[in-house]
Amino acid sequence: MLLGRRGLPGQPLQRWWTCGKLHSLTRKLYAGRMACSAPAVQVVSAGLQDKDVVNGGMDVYAISDLHTDHEENLAWVKRLPRGRHGNDVLIVAGDVSDDMRIFRETMAELVDRFGHVAFVPGNHELWVRGIDGDYEQRNEGARDSLEKLHRVLNICTEMGVSVKPCKVGNFWLVPILSWHHRSFDTEPDIPGIPPASPMTISDYRHCKWSLCSHENGSEAIAEYIDALNDGSWVESVDSSSNDVISFSHFLPHIELLPEKRFLYYPNIAKVVGSDPLKRRIQKLRPHLHIFGHTHFGWDAVVDGVRYVQCALGYPKERQKRYPSMLLSQNPRELMETPPESSRVKNPTFLPALVYTSTSCQQAETPPLPTSESGDAGDGSPQAKASEGTVPNGFGREDESRDGAVSVYPAAKGRMQPLHSKWSDYYQSNPRTPENLTLAPWAASRYQQSKRKA
Numbered sequence: 500m501l502l503g504r505r506g507l508p509g510q511p512l513q514r515w516w517t518c519g520k521l522h523s524l525t526r527k528l529y530a531g532r533m534a535c536s537a538p539a540v541q542v543v544s545a546g547l548q549d550k551d552v553v554n555g556g557m558d559v560y561a562i563s564d565l566h567t568d569h570e571e572n573l574a575w576v577k578r579l580p581r582g583r584h585g586n587d588v589l590i591v592a593g594d595v596s597d598d599m600r601i602f603r604e605t606m607a608e609l610v611d612r613f614g615h616v617a618f619v620p621g622n623h624e625l626w627v628r629g630i631d632g633d634y635e636q637r638n639e640g641a642r643d644s645l646e647k648l649h650r651v652l653n654i655c656t657e658m659g660v661s662v663k664p665c666k667v668g669n670f671w672l673v674p675i676l677s678w679h680h681r682s683f684d685t686e687p688d689i690p691g692i693p694p695a696s697p698m699t700i701s702d703y704r705h706c707k708w709s710l711c712s713h714e715n716g717s718e719a720i721a722e723y724i725d726a727l728n729d730g731s732w733v734e735s736v737d738s739s740s741n742d743v744i745s746f747s748h749f750l751p752h753i754e755l756l757p758e759k760r761f762l763y764y765p766n767i768a769k770v771v772g773s774d775p776l777k778r779r780i781q782k783l784r785p786h787l788h789i790f791g792h793t794h795f796g797w798d799a800v801v802d803g804v805r806y807v808q809c810a811l812g813y814p815k816e817r818q819k820r821y822p823s824m825l826l827s828q829n830p831r832e833l834m835e836t837p838p839e840s841s842r843v844k845n846p847t848f849l850p851a852l853v854y855t856s857t858s859c860q861q862a863e864t865p866p867l868p869t870s871e872s873g874d875a876g877d878g879s880p881q882a883k884a885s886e887g888t889v890p891n892g893f894g895r896e897d898e899s900r901d902g903a904v905s906v907y908p909a910a911k912g913r914m915q916p917l918h919s920k921w922s923d924y925y926q927s928n929p930r931t932p933e934n935l936t937l938a939p940w941a942a943s944r945y946q947q948s949k950r951k952a
């Protein structure tokens with residue numbers, strides 16, 4: 500089912516978006532749900548697969564970092580099933596493409612497949628660059644990253660993609676604009692690693708902030724972008740009586756990134772997160788927050804909020820470090836690397852199902868999985884998940900509500916934790932950023948790049 504798209508082209512920043520489409524959908528869904536005719540939810544997967552599709556309810560899927568300027572990624576988007584998710588919501592947490600031609604093409608494909616697509620821009624959307632003289636078309640005339648941000652949000656509005664907070668039935672969808680700043684990283688640096696600079700960080704080369712006169716990496720630019728949320732901020736969001744799903748491209752907590760000694764480029768920690776974003780989330784208290792940017796699969800509770808990342812990432816990353824990108828309900832899957840052709844061209848774990856309506860039936864709860872310890876051999880730690888150490892849902896206890904949308908992978912009795920290499924690792928290993936010895940895989944990569952230089 501495709502709903503009518505109501506675009507608001509040319510409207511100013513504070514009026515990008517309307518909730519009308521979602522309210523209309525909600526009415527239809529709730530009318531259908533009253534009849535209680537939805538089939539039982541039998542199988543649930545971390546990924547969107549034909550056999551696991553739940554018909555007759557409203558499900559929320561999430562993905563980030565589509566990077567569809569890579570042919571394989573755009574082809575993957577085009578292979579997502581049509582006609583099966585007309586009632587469902589897809590959250591896209593940034594980094595589709597800096598090329599507005601590809602951005603439009605990608606979002607059109609998604610809008611054709613999902614009842615609702617909600618989007619928050621990533622860093623790539625805000626790049627202003629040209630390749631082979633295509634500056635005008637690539638940026639649709641934008642000369643500054645702020646101008647590009649407004650362009651991207653207006654394109655979304657024209658296409659019927661949500662970019663502002665909105666209530667859907669019993670839950671809120673809240674996109675949060677954010678930008679990274681160097682001081683977000685408070686952990687010790689690894690000696691000898693090149694600093695974050697235009698030489699090492701693409702954002703510092705491709706983002707220009709002349710319209711607001713702030714510098715890349717400064718706290719001022721992070722604060723400025725955060726303040727743009729104020730125009731649409733919903734003070735009335737009440738997370739005690741409504742479920743709240745928020746999403747951003749960047750990280751609100753350094754704990755959502757592996758420690759520097761594990762990273763191929765340790766100083767990436769300086770360009771991943773935002774303190775103003777953290778404060779905004781602390782105020783909002785969402786039940787679930789989706790993020791992106793680092794391309795690591797993640798599902799963990801920090802400061803009482805459940806954080807999930809499910810990134811498609813680059814084809815090369817899926818080739819080389821697929822297990823660290825994977826989200827799965829079964830930690831054993833984290834140790835099984837599928838054939839290269841499948842992981843590069845058709846990863847099946849995405850988009851991740853993060854929330855579902857279960858007003859008529861409860862989802863069945865498979866037993867909590869366990870795994871053995873050891874080295875995964877791919878440059879990331881092996882999961883050491885065991886009962887009692889898996890992420891604990893949305894940071895809440897049982898949250899069933901009469902006849903309403905229920906949190907799916909949460910709450911005792913129907914909780915479905917998703918596993919990933921790194922968030923499982925931190926379930927059973929303390930963070931020790933004072934250890935500055937590079938992990939073997941990071942050390943060998945660093946030596947290689949030193950030799951090349």
Ligand SMILES: [Fe+2]
Binds near residue numbers: 812
């Ligand atoms: Fe990305």
Ligand SMILES: [Fe+2]
Binds near residue numbers: 621
């Ligand atoms: Fe990013």
